[in-house]
């Protein structure tokens with residue numbers, strides 16, 4: 001199967017209300033061009049420099065999503081153009097993104113990343129930490145960032161009962177947060193959850209955005225230079 005037919009097949013399967021982010025990390029420009037030919041415009045990357053280089057090389061109507069752990073000293077590489085940062089997991093990071101967005105005279109859309117998996121290694125806020133962050137934002141003016149919603153990654157397991165429990169807990173927290181902190185903000189509308197092996201379940205649990213990589217582009221080889 002080609003990248004182009006993989007994209008078309010998946011797009012047919014997704015409800016219109018769900019946005020597909022094609023995760024192209026570690027994949028060459030040629031693969032992204034193929035997906036672009038198939039009409040795909042949202043792409044996700046997890047490294048700031050790789051994202052900058054791909055943005056420079058590819059058509060300017062692509063919407064670039066940053067989905068990896070973002071270090072504050074790398075924000076400058078993506079701030080001028082990034083469409084959505086999925087992985088904000090601290091107040092400090094949000095403040096730094098705001099500063100860079102101000103310099104670029106733009107508003108950067110962000111999601112807060114929640115830790116819903118059982119694995120220790122994954123990044124993200126606990127529900128309590130996220131509440132605290134949102135509380136603290138009530139009293140500061142971060143004029144150049146806009147919180148569009150939440151992102152989460154389920155545990156890497158075949159136990160779909162557990163994965164469903166994790167996605168459902170994030171959806172419930174999303175609904176609660178929207179009511180509590182964003183009652184009059186229609187643009188708090190994005191729940192990014194679901195990857196190649198669990199996107200269908202994520203959609204059933206309320207995802208509005210899925211991040212799919214290997215299903216479209218094939219397995220990644222982390223050892224190879226791209």
Ligand SMILES: *Cc1c(COP(=O)(O)O)cnc(C)c1O
Nearest residue numbers: 023046067195196211212213214
């Ligand atoms: C790599 C990655 C994905 C895509 O994973 P696949 O299993 O290849 O679909 C999605 N989200 C995040 C945050 C990732 O780092």
